[in-house]
Amino acid sequence: MQIERYIDSILDVLSDGIYISDQNGITLKVNRAYEQLSGLRREELLGKCVTDLQKEGAFDVVLNPDIVKTRRPQTSVQITRQGAKVVLHGYPVFNAAGDVVLVVTFVRDITALSNLEEQLTYQRDLITTYHSALARESGQPALIAKSRAMTKLLDTLYHVATTDATVLLLGETGVGKDSLARKIHETSSRSSQPFFKIDCSAIPENLMESELFGYEAGAFSGANTGGKPGYIEMAHKGTLFLNEVGELPLLMQTRLLRFLQDREFMRVGSTKVRKVDVRIIAATNRDLVRAVKDGQFRSDLYYRLCVAVVTVPPLRERSDDILPLANHFLGRFNAKYRKNLSFSPEAADALQAYEWPGNVRELENLVQSLVVTTRSKDRIEGTDLPPILSLRASGLARRSLHDAVAEFEHDIIRKAFEEYGSISEVARALQVDRVTIYRKLKRSVAGRQI
Incomplete structure (x- = not known):
């Protein structure tokens, strides 16, 4: 009994909440810090099963059953009755035979950390x-x-x-x-x-x-x-x-x-x-x-x-900027070409996954080309993107830069022809001279037709 009181005293001086239950989920011990964090008194918890307490609304997250079943530590986050945001770290305790006999859960208040974030x-x-x-x-x-x-x-x-x-x-x-x-x-x-x-x-x-x-x-x-x-x-x-x-x-x-x-x-x-x-x-x-x-x-x-x-x-090291930049350029070119396009989720995912070796300049040029060549009146779909984006995004790109650029140019010019029909109109839309379009056509991959 003396040892028991010492253990209780030690648990009560800890700043983290402690919740100890057995392999059946019966609550054995909680410390003072847990009472303060949860707003629950020991008398309400001791001797009761954690799943029953969960059903009564004492708390919304219970780690004990999963820890006993998997025999592995578990972690979760919950909001207590007191409005505190806490992180739960539960650990199994084994006996000499290797059976789980206790589950010890450490409860730490991260409200201040969350507020700081x-x-x-x-x-x-x-x-x-x-x-x-x-x-x-x-x-x-x-x-x-x-x-x-x-x-x-x-x-x-x-x-x-x-x-x-x-x-x-x-x-x-x-x-x-x-x-x-x-x-x-x-x-x-x-x-x-x-x-x-x-x-x-x-x-x-x-x-x-x-x-x-x-x-x-x-x-x-x-x-x-x-x-x-x-x-x-x-x-x-x-x-x-x-x-x-x-x-x-x-x-x-x-x-x-x-x-x-x-x-x-x-x-x-x-x-x-x-x-x-x-x-x-x-x-x-x-x-x-x-x-x-x-x-x-x-x-x-x-x-x-x-x-x-x-x-x-480089843009690949600040991926959070990719979609905001893409939408910024899309807004500008929508206004310039009198369109009202947006990116579909598939197109946005492909843009986000691409590595952008040409960085912001490559992204800007691509968005302009998409606005010029996309036939839809409202959305840029994943199928509107050049193959190099879908391949690179899926990790399948294995071509040289020269071949990849040639493929990209071919795709852009093909879509422009579908939209505008003549070399003069394509050159005007892509903002290059007709000689450049002729040269790109001659360099197209053998057997492919615009």
Whole structure:
């Protein structure tokens, strides 16, 4: 009896509720914490079968029968009479013969944890609303950020935007680095000043210096007689976005580094030093650390750019954003093409399951193509999607990227022909020239007809 009282005292000092029953479900012991959590007194429970108590409405979840039957621990969640949300962990106790003789259930109050989760969800929704409001004020579409990864990234981005720090955006092609760069500018103190973008991979090396820094009259053959300011000069008081900065030739990297150090430069063919106030945002899909090790990118320029580094996750790592983005694009293209389409559950599931190697850009282009080519007036069905989506979603894709893209293009063009009937109309709907459509037709898989 003395030991029994000690055991009761030990159970009563525990913060978790304890409920002990035998193999037949008869209640043997409960501690004080369980009484407080459940709102039930020991006198109401001891000696009674748990299934009878459940029928009387004492509680709605009973673990004992399943634990005795399966001989394995069980877990469940329930709401008590007191309104507390509790998690139940039940464990079997065996005798020497290996038979279940007791079931011990630990009851833990998770109400506070659940409330905290709800508060965090509310805060994330509030942040998204805040970002949308800022976007409306700037006249630009809101960035879609439902996933925790993108919500956190946008929080960082809006904080960085309040400074004049150089920003380096890292991420795969198509993740939205261009949109993020514009958003930084639009929410900064420079929002009323110019924003210029220069694609470092698209400008020939022999023209890069004059495009970036400008040139004086007569600097080279074919130069404007009055000279021309470069992007750096035109972006004075504003922001210059250097897209694909990892593709800059080494000589231009040296000149850019010199400019970043003192914000001074000279036009090509001039000896006059000019000073500007411009914020630099750079972006690349390259591994700059590897490029530095390989001697393809200057380490000192890399460190100059790495004042505020923001890594944008690929779409496959933030799947919570896929359907919100798809519906956002669907709304935009519905308005553009005067349609009222929605995604069927099957189509939505396929979009959600696809890995999106082309990221947000691929998703946007696909939604536009679907709006243009879908013949239904109200829904985009799973059968309207290109085969590559259903195959990749089911894990059956085993083709090369070249074949997959060819299949995708063929399917889009075929559907467009069904809708519009002529090459001219198809080209207009898909926003490409007729030559491109002819070329795609010639490259179609042998034996297949549009």
